[in-house]
Amino acid sequence: MKTFTLHKGLVVGIDRPNIDTDMIIPKQFLKSIKRSGFGQNLFDELRYMDEGKPGVDCKSRILRDDFPLNYPRYTSASILLAQENFGCGSSREHAPWALEDYGFRVIIAPSFADIFFTNCLKNGLLPIVLSKKIVKYIFDQVEITEGYQLSVDLQKQVVITPSSDEFFFDIDEFSKRALLEGLDEIGLTLKESDLICAYEVEHMKNAPWIFGAIK
Template identity: 45%
Template sequence: MDKFEKLTGVAAPLPLINVDTDMLIPKQFLKTIKRTGLGVNLFDEMRYDDDRNEIPDFVLNKPAYRNAEILVSGDNFGCGSSREHAPWALLDFGIRCVIATSFADIFYNNCFKNGILPIALPQEQVDILMKDAEKGENARMTVDLDAQTITTSDGEVFTFDVDPFRRHCLMNGLDDIGLTLEKAAAIESFEATMQTQRPWV
């Protein structure tokens, strides 16, 4: 997993609530057995018409946002299916940070496993960031995970919360499984106890 420390980039505004993972990556692209290559199908049904032509009005098709690295959106982002193909598609497109008023639980977890930083902020702050994002490619935001701040193109600074363990893993690009395997002794001892207490499991 790539480290996430500090990111300065274009933010794309997507002022919708309940952006679900079916929207992020429709089911026909879940048939892959790889994690890569999904960026071209990110938001597929919103991005392309029936003849596979780009729909010019969709934000990520606009020249200013084709290289966006940040996405600003509304309530309950990433709801629905647990498909990790959603963050894989975001990452493959080049998006490393999603800012929204709230996130669905499974999607939120999945982001951290893939080097993407999801940031939840109050509505008033997201409104300001949404306006900033609407300014286009000359307006770049900076997301600093170490300082836990977002700086708008105007220099306005917002702070955000993130779980310290997740922040640590993201900043160092750490593999969860490796960390958990360091606790193998605790897992084995738990299993030994369970073997006597709940042998039917």
């Protein structure tokens, strides 16, 4: 997995609650059997005038002028600022794949949907929960300050503003280490193979019907 330690980048805000994963990456792009190439269709319906189709080069498509990602001042943004319940709905990991492929490394919101939050962490994309008040403050700063950038220090678990204010954020120890070190989670779990085997022996005694039925 891609590591995450420090990141400094331009911030773009989408000021709308309940952005669902259908909105982040519409279903027609889920037919791909690859993990890459979803960035050009990120927020496809909000971003383009026409209906997106898989396999079509998006460079010639007409952009909607009312969507923040399309404003020239935000073209190189790598930190996405969002509202409550970001990433709700479908479990599709194509959503973080699309955000990461587009160039985002950090998403800041007052709350996230559970499955989306986990999926981000598996892809080197850092979801940060900050209070509604702080998120509103950042939205205001992004609005009034062209080129507004934030720094994120995962080791210290802080978001740092241009005026050197620091906002602490929470992250569980396992995910933090996985991101900092770019851990292979499967490899790590397989180191506990003995525990899994021992559990299986007991489980088979207690609930034998679970085993061997499907073949």
